[in-house]
Amino acid sequence: MNSQKRCVIVGAGVIGQTHALEAFRAGYDVTVIERDARPLGASVRNFGTLWPIGCRTGSEREQALEGVSRWKKLAPEVGYWIDPCGSLSLAYRQEAWEVLQEFGQNHGDDSFQLMTPAEVAEGYPLANLERLKGALFSARESVVQAHSTMTAMTGFLAREGVKMSFETPAIKVHDDEVETGDGRRFAFDQLVIAAGREMRVLFPDELKAAGIFQSRLQMMRTTPLAGGQRLGAVMVGDLTLCHYPAFENCASIGALRERLHEELPEHHAHGVHVIAAQHEDGSLTLGDSHEYGHDFDPGYDSGVESLILEALGEFTRLPKFEVRKRWHGIYLKSTKGITQVVLHPRENVTMVTAMGGLGMTLSWGLARRTVQSWS
Numbered sequence: 001m002n003s004q005k006r007c008v009i010v011g012a013g014v015i016g017q018t019h020a021l022e023a024f025r026a027g028y029d030v031t032v033i034e035r036d037a038r039p040l041g042a043s044v045r046n047f048g049t050l051w052p053i054g055c056r057t058g059s060e061r062e063q064a065l066e067g068v069s070r071w072k073k074l075a076p077e078v079g080y081w082i083d084p085c086g087s088l089s090l091a092y093r094q095e096a097w098e099v100l101q102e103f104g105q106n107h108g109d110d111s112f113q114l115m116t117p118a119e120v121a122e123g124y125p126l127a128n129l130e131r132l133k134g135a136l137f138s139a140r141e142s143v144v145q146a147h148s149t150m151t152a153m154t155g156f157l158a159r160e161g162v163k164m165s166f167e168t169p170a171i172k173v174h175d176d177e178v179e180t181g182d183g184r185r186f187a188f189d190q191l192v193i194a195a196g197r198e199m200r201v202l203f204p205d206e207l208k209a210a211g212i213f214q215s216r217l218q219m220m221r222t223t224p225l226a227g228g229q230r231l232g233a234v235m236v237g238d239l240t241l242c243h244y245p246a247f248e249n250c251a252s253i254g255a256l257r258e259r260l261h262e263e264l265p266e267h268h269a270h271g272v273h274v275i276a277a278q279h280e281d282g283s284l285t286l287g288d289s290h291e292y293g294h295d296f297d298p299g300y301d302s303g304v305e306s307l308i309l310e311a312l313g314e315f316t317r318l319p320k321f322e323v324r325k326r327w328h329g330i331y332l333k334s335t336k337g338i339t340q341v342v343l344h345p346r347e348n349v350t351m352v353t354a355m356g357g358l359g360m361t362l363s364w365g366l367a368r369r370t371v372q373s374w375s
């Protein structure tokens with residue numbers, strides 16, 4: 001009789017796939033059940049930035065660094081592109097410059113480097129120097145191309161021996177089996193539910209009780225920048241400093257928040273902050289805005305796109321480009337400010353959710369911990 005333990009994973013997004021590889025390498029017989037013919041959720045709609053600089057200092061940052069290191073190590077084996085380019089946070093308001101200086105000093109880590117405008121000019125010709133107060137370079141961030149990375153990971157998992165069952169919606173969880181829409185049942189010793197926003201279908205009450213809500217983001221991809229020009233790092237400006245938990249503990253963040261709120265009320269109303277991430281072909285992924293709730297009106301908002309492009313113009317001087325693709329992405333977030341919510345509706349069922357805008361970065365560390373907790 002085969003004594004190998006069975007792990008079933010619902011959802012082939014980044015959380016499902018990272019859990020699949022961790023479980024497989026820990027000796028489980030792993031089956032991934034995905035509703036669609038390929039991953040189409042948040043994991044293929046994001047910037048592809050691996051973003052320790054957005055994470056809280058301490059265990060969350062450690063987890064993010066673990067994530068970056070895993071993505072880098074796996075790249076040649078799996079066959080996806082990764083650029084360890086780092087990030088450049090550019091400050092145009094005195095308040096933003098104070099946040100960056102405080103953040104840089106608090107960390108005392110040699111992967112952070114405060115830069116003068118002259119140093120920025122030398123290293124980053126596409127950064128806007130007008131009114132620039134200074135910048136913080138952080139060496140730890142990397143970029144992947146989300147869609148092609150997920151496709152490469154899917155193929156890799158299948159080659160390794162993970163059973164990938166696409167076009168297979170899970171409709172019900174029984175004691176030790178998952179039932180799918182076509183009437184099949186997949187037996188498990190451990191079940192991971194990583195179904196993104198559709199988590200509510202399987203355990204709606206548990207999800208509701210955990211205080212999870214949705215955030216919808218508006219995104220775009222440009223044509224490749226002319227002449228093969230490169231940003232040289234993932235670039236962000238003042239608005240982004242107010243967005244990520246990493247900067248929450250800087251005493252100077254309050255003054256920046258207040259000024260931005262007053263100067264840019266429309267950006268504030270639509271939750272706009274801007275990341276510019278460049279891919280292998282020279283195109284940029286740009287975004288985003290944040291709309292919170294449980295349902296959203298359909299339709300892409302050109303007014304929000306203008307706000308994003310306006311904010312981009314504050315910190316970059318780019319050659320002419322066109323927007324080639326536009327889309328929305330949705331992630332789940334916790335009302336309690338928890339970056340990753342892990343629920344156990346039953347002893348051998350793990351629901352992983354609410355990784356907000358950091359799921360690509362944090363999922364490897366979480367997957368390792370989940371699988372370790374089973375032994």
Ligand SMILES: Cc1cc2nc3c(=O)[nH]c(=O)nc-3n(C[C@H](O)[C@H](O)[C@H](O)COP(=O)(O)OP(=O)(O)OC[C@H]3O[C@@H](n4cnc5c(N)ncnc54)[C@H](O)[C@@H]3O)c2cc1C
Nearest residue numbers: 011013015035041042043046170196198329358359360361
């Ligand atoms: C616009 C945007 C930008 C972001 N940028 C970044 C970034 O730059 N860096 C970063 O670290 N993070 C980023 N994130 C966050 C990150 O993308 C998410 O945290 C992560 O993708 C969540 O992964 P997931 O596997 O839970 O979800 P998804 O990718 O949504 O995967 C869930 C999967 O479950 C499947 N599924 C659902 N229901 C069922 C069912 N009943 N049966 C079978 N399958 C089912 C779905 O089809 C889907 O494939 C961003 C998110 C968004 C939306």
